[in-house]
Amino acid sequence: MTGEQLTLDLDGWEGPLDLLLSLARSQKVDLRQISILALVEQYLRFIDRAGRMQLELAADYLVMAAWLAYLKSSLLLPRQPDEDPDPEEMALRLQLRLERLAAMREAGARLMARDRLGRDVFPRGAPEGLAVQRKALWQAELYDLIATYGRINARTRPVMHVVADRQVMTLEAALERVSMLVGSRVDWSAIETFLPDGTERLRRSALASSFLAVLELARQGKVELRQAAPFAPLMIRQPA
């Protein structure tokens, strides 16, 4: 069989489908009438020979071989009703793929054989060329003009920074104040008693920074904290 005479130069094949197509061609019949079973045999023999010659086969050739071996056994064994996948359908599917590849291969060859520009037919060797001289009609709208001027103005106008009067107590100030006051207290005192007098805004800021300050002091072991329940007063004292 011609299939056996195919050289084993696997570099020449573009994957298992290509090899299968070449083998199918060797059956010298219309692809619609090839014997899939014979084709499978051919392929498996080919792969087997390659294996015996210790040619390294790409994984996809082996995957195809395994699949074809499975297909072959399914085709030969008595058909199980409702077998899935249907082996006849698998064989048909393979045949359809081969037909499609063959069709495109032939189409490619016919395409390449056409009278091609620059190889068989030639355009004018020295065309004079066509030139388009563009004349711009400049467009702009009044709105764009004045809006742009406004933007330039906004962009280049001196910018004055006004810093609002912010009533805050810094963490440093709070640390200092709490450290100082806690020494003069004998018993547990609520955190609120450490805050400076002032507006409500200042007291809120002072509460936040004093809270951080007592956490830090507690970490350093300089104060003890106690809170009976969530949201209960936070009590502070110097360690005994």
Add this chain to the structure above:
Amino acid sequence: MSALDPTVRAVEAVLFASPEPLSIDSIRAHVGVEKGGSDIRTALETLEATYSGRGIALVQRGDRWHFQTAPDLAHLLRRDREEARRLSRAGIETLAIIAYHEPVSRAEIEAIRGVAISKGTLDVLMEAGWVRPAGRREVPGRPLIYATTPAFLQHFGLTSRRDLPGIEDLRAAGLLDPVDLALERLEDEAEASSGAREEQGDSD
């Protein structure tokens, strides 16, 4: 040649001077409307007929027209024997698949060829100016799809994709349909014919 129709002369001159194929619109942009002249399309038809059988031919490629030498004179003109860069087999098949199936995704090309296409293959086709990305397929993953270009038609001497060799036969034979679709159709046909047989059987 008798043709002294001013539009015919003008179209002839513009097409000769152009380094690339021209659409009717761009021809008109140069030629303008000559008084007493025929319209551009008529002029093109006149020229096509005038040059028929000569050493030069007027041809339509896609929606563009250009002059080129007659194909049967290739032997006089082929400048150097070796073809400028031969396309690999993978390149030729990929180009054929794109041309006959366009627009087509990379996965679809690979399904037909049965192998992955190397990155270089599509690059070569795009670099040659024959293939271009043509948007994305609106399916999961939104893959890029590819199609041929006007330069493809020009290079291969095709008036349109309908001129692709054998495309009508391939379509009629279902060979441009995906395997799944072809399989469905075969099953439908098988069912229809077995159905027909059954009916015959019933009527006996």
Add this chain to the structure above:
Amino acid sequence: MSALDPTVRAVEAVLFASPEPLSIDSIRAHVGVEKGGSDIRTALETLEATYSGRGIALVQRGDRWHFQTAPDLAHLLRRDREEARRLSRAGIETLAIIAYHEPVSRAEIEAIRGVAISKGTLDVLMEAGWVRPAGRREVPGRPLIYATTPAFLQHFGLTSRRDLPGIEDLRAAGLLDPVDLALERLEDEAEASSGAREEQGDSD
């Protein structure tokens, strides 16, 4: 055209495809001797007569021959086209500054704008006919100063420059609002790069 003489066809194709004018010897080197064909010189004479009065002509220059488009159609090969083009941001800023501050020198424009202006920007405004040089400032270096033209007023539908809204009007209209400054800076950058492309485009 009747010319189906093989030599005439061949000479026609060879001359058409050649990138340069060809002598009779080099034509013969390509064409060879066609059986039953006329000789090269006769073929050239036939072609010369054939193309007489058409859009292209076969001409002899020294001892070389080539095709060229008919001289009276040269105007078709160069065509003017008017294109509406929008002023770039640099252009409109410069125009706005000139309109509000005229007469104004280039250095003054740059000082107000806070960004240098390229030479092309003023050229475009002058090409558009909206800006003109209006003498020189009598200061060291005697810089050119610029002012708007009547065509400027006409294009923007203004009776006089006094029709331009003043700074207070702009503020009231929210046009002095610096909120979109950051956005604007981004746009400037985008434009600077597309502007570079435009200038390239202009040069062809």
